Amino acid sequence: MQIRHVLAALPRHKLVCLLVVFEIAVAFAILCNAVFIINQRVQQMRIDTGITEDRLIFVRTDGVGADANAPLITRNLLALRGLAGVKSAVAMFGLPLENMSINFKPWLTADMKIRAPSVGMVAGTPGYLDTLGLTVVQGRGFTDADYDGVDQTSKPLSPVVIVPRELAERLWPGQNPIGQKIWRSPTRSYTVIGVVQRMVRGYLREDFVPGYTALFAIKPVAAYSGLYVMRVDPQDRERLVRESAELLMRLDPDMLINAKGSYADARADYFRQDASLAWLLLAVCVAMLLVTAMGIAGLANFWVQQRRRQIGIRRALGATRRDILHYFQTENFLIVSGGIVLGVLLTFALNLLLTMHYELPRLPIVYLPVGALALWLIGQAAVLGPALRASAVPPVVATRSV
Amino acid sequence: MFAYYIELALRSLKRNRVLTALMVMALALGIGATITTLTVLRLLSGDPLPQKSTQLFYPQIDPNAKEGYIEGQTKPDSIMTYVDAMNLLQAHRGTHQAAMALTQAKVIPKQANARPFFSDAVMTTADFFAMFDAPFQYGGGWTAADDDGRAQLVVIAGFLNDKLFAGANSVGRVIRVNDHDMRIVGVLKPWAPQPRFYAQDLGGRSYGDGEAVFLPLQTARAMEMGPQDIECYAAVPDVKHIETAPCEWLGVWVELNSDEAVAGYKTFLDGYVKQQVALGRFQRTETSLLDLMGWLRQEQVVPDDVRLQAGLAFGFLLICVVNTVGLLLAKCLRRSGEIGVRRALGATRREIFTQFMVEAGIVGLAGGVLGLLFAELGLLGIRHQPAQYASLAHLDLEMFLFTFVVALVASLIAGILPAWRACVLAPAPQLKAA
Structure with missing residues (x-):
């Protein structure tokens, strides 16, 4: 009954109705897509790097220059291990999300016919798997004999490699990865000796799988040993960052420290731009919903005043x-529903536009009912005040001329 | 009313x-x-160099292997090998032309107790300053002869001059860059095109204060300063000698002052690539000669x-x-x-x-x-x-x-x-x- 009344009355102010329907449709389309983008960013920011993040600190230096100075790295590591609270210290390259990475596409056969997807290179001095907190889940870890230098093209000389499970399953599905080989040039192959649960590369890109990395064993060398990573207790992090940097500067006055800090801070830095975009989108969404709600409330208020006489009658x-309360609530529900129907079309159009111009997947359908529910709730919340005021109109108004 | x-x-x-x-x-x-x-x-x-941008062009060629090449569709590479960059420079077909790569310079101040620091640096050739209208506060750029002679010269940015010499005329003074003594020949006025079009695809930052140190390409390479970005299109025998390796790491800019000059340069570039194909060095014939704003659009700088x-x-x-x-x-x-x-x-x-x-x-x-x-x-x-x-x-x-x-x-x-x-x-x- 009620719906028929409402429907009959709607065409009496169709212009204003259409405006609200349009406003809700645009808000719906923006809301769904913005929340989708926010969700994408948040997923990315939550990535599991595979290392024990809260126990690591680092000091990135400009290195020691020539390879002849490599013994200085060993000296620095020994000194760092001497600091109270440092459990272990290594020099390495390829810390997850350190904002740079060396990537290569290994070949899977000696005749260089089959090529693997891009893999991020990780290399470190003895003990670096333990320092990072990586545990070998299959095969064995590196032994001291495995660590060696690098060749003319900066490729590790040591013929063994450890890969994360994700890469092993991609390269050798259903097979035992231990003993498999990858080639980085016709003459340089590496045999898989172990598998770690997970290790993420230094830099994420849309066309890279984050968890495809290859871990090599190297002695201290100029090319890959500028980054000192230490394992410490969480409460010692701040003090040891300061002390280790001071120690390194004392040892080598010409050394340059590019960056230092706890790994947790470095990770937050890596995602800061994503975080700020997510916050901005969120702020705009909230402002947009607020404006929409204010618009609905303003118009509903106006309608109530306009119809005081009818309400009285x-x-x-x-x-x-x-009944009066329900009348306005039903009216609002119908208008918002109209907006949502139009909004679904707009949402898909907007999503199509976004997928064409940005690296964004299709919007999952689940966003539509959730978005619709949100707008229905906001519409009902906005109309509640005016509707209550309408229901308070006394019947006696009918006898007065307004 | x-x-x-x-x-x-x-x-x-x-x-x-x-x-x-x-x-x-x-x-x-x-x-x-x-x-x-x-x-x-x-x-x-925005336009980084409004007065000059219509006369600056970015030639691109493609030394990659034949696989994956679709004629008319595959875009040429965005940077160049040393060999090609030098060939284009030595042809002298533009009013000015320069090759450049970005690098990090370790500057060691002479003052006691001052810590060394890294500065963004450009290694480039003599025409760079005249071509990009970079204004000098003191002194000037180096010459083509300095390029060939690997002269130990640098041009520094105004902000570095302020930091090291308190803004005084430092032409003729010496600073230590990557463990080499370099004589200052010029100090730039504040100059930082936004976005830094020439740093695009060379691995540099596109916005901000600009580079602090500019030094001759050959000199920098003799000091073993490496480019920020390097793309190799074949197996590399030796990463130390990137002049001869099949690797791209240089950007080339050319100043062309008329439509005829642009058309002429494009013909020259096509001819050069055909010649390289005939020599067996190249397999792909695609070339591109975008002006500055066209290049930024293609790079999707925003x-x-x-x-x-x-x-x-x-x-x-x-x-x-x-x-x-x-x-x-x-x-x-x-x-x-x-x-x-x-x-x-x-x-x-x-x-x-x-x-x-x-x-x-x-x-x-x-x-x-x-x-x-x-x-x-x-x-x-x-x-x-x-x-x-x-x-x-x-x-x-x-x-x-x-x-x-x-x-x-x-x-x-x-x-x-x-x-x-x-x-x-x-x-x-x-x-x-x-």
Whole structure:
């Protein structure tokens, strides 16, 4: 009954109705897509790097220059291990999300016919798997004999490699990865001796799989040993960052420290731009919903004032307060529903536009009912005040001329 | 008459303060968001060298293997091998031409207790400064002979001169770069094209203060300074000797002053590539010669995030305008009695229309003033973001004026519908109803 009344009355102010329908449709389309983008960013920011993040600190230096100075790295590591609270210290390259990475596409056969997807290179001095907190889940870890230098093209000389499970399953599905080989040039192959659960590369890109990395064993060398990573207790992090940097500067006054800090801070830095975009989108969404709600409330208020007489007549004819309240709530529900129907079309159009111009997947359908529910709730919340005021209109108004 | 409309409008706006505040607030939020993102978008898509950009061209060729090549579709590479860059330079087909790569220079100050530091550096050839109109505070650039002679010379940026020599004329003095003593031949005035078009694809930053050290390419390479970015298209026998390796790491820019010169250069470039194909060095014949702005467009210098924000802000503004239309319309419909009286007393439709548009305009101006405040707040927020361009985000005079244009246009568009509805109302029924 009620719906028929409402529907009959709607065409009386179709222009304003259409405006609200349009406003809700645009808000719906923006809301769904923005929340989708926010979610994408948040997923990315939550990535599991595979290392024990809260126990690591680092000091990135400009290195020691020539390879002849490599013994200085060993000296620095020994000194760092001497600091109270440092459990272990290594020099390495390829810390997850350190904002740079060396990537290569290994070949899977000696004749160089089959090529693997891009893999991020990780290399470190003895003990670096333990320092990072990586545990070998299959095969064995590196032994001291495995660590060696690098060749003319900066490729590790040591013929063994450890890969994360994700890469092993991609390269050798259903097979035992231990003993498999990858080639980085016709003459340089590496045999897989172990598998770690997970290790993420230094830099994420849309066309890279984050967890495809290859871990090599190297002695201290100029090319890959500028980054000192230490394992410490969480409460010692701040002090040891300061002390280790001071120690390194004392040892080598010409050394340059590019960056230092706890790994957790470095990780947050890596995602800061994503975080700020997510916050901005969120702020705009909230502002947008607020404006939409204010618009609905303003118009509903106006309609109530405009129809005081009709409301009075209905009340005089026996309509209860509840009936009047429901009338305005139903009206709002119908208008918002109209907006959502149009909004679904707009949402898909906007999503199509976004997928064409940005690296963004298709919007999952689940966003639509959730978005619709949100707008229905906001619409009902916005109309509640005016509707209550309408229901308070006394029947006696019918007898007065306004 | 106009003053009377303003008085009427103010009285009407005062009568319903909440509704007025809602309209102004919504419009201001939309305008604030739009102006903030537009300022950033404009900042990022601006012309870095307005006086010269139409004469600067970026030649591209493609030394990659045949596999994956589709004639007419595969774009040539964005950087060049040393061999090709030198061949193009030595042909001297442009008014000026220079090859460049970015690197990190470790500067060791001579003062006691001063720590060494890294500076962004450009290794390039002699024409760089004349071609890009880089202005000198003291001294000048080096010569082509210095390039060939691997002279130990540098040009430093003004800010580095301020830091090391307190801004004094330092030409002839020596600084230590990567453990070599280098003589300063020139000090630049503040110069940092935004975005740094020549750093694009060379692994450098696109915004910010600019590089601190400029040194001759051959000299820098003799000091074993390596490029920031290097792309190899075949198996590399030796990464130390990138001059002969199948690796790309240089950008080449050419100054061409007329259409004939551009056409001539393109012919030369095509010819050069065909010659390389005949020699067996190249397999692909695609070339490209984009001007500066064309190159920036192709490189999509404006980050996706910024475009996304701008699009979002416009969507938001649209909602705000629609919202204002709705509220103005509601207000105007409530005043049909008042309109009826005015019409009956002799006001023409045009006068009613004008009256309502003035009211909308006042809402717009108020929204604009508040929107400007929001935009300043938004830009303050942007300046605290970690992006490279963050510190450059300021509202300029043009954007300031643009804010009011946007506000006024938005509110007038929002006002047209209600004003039109108001002026077409027939006076008699309204008077009767009242």
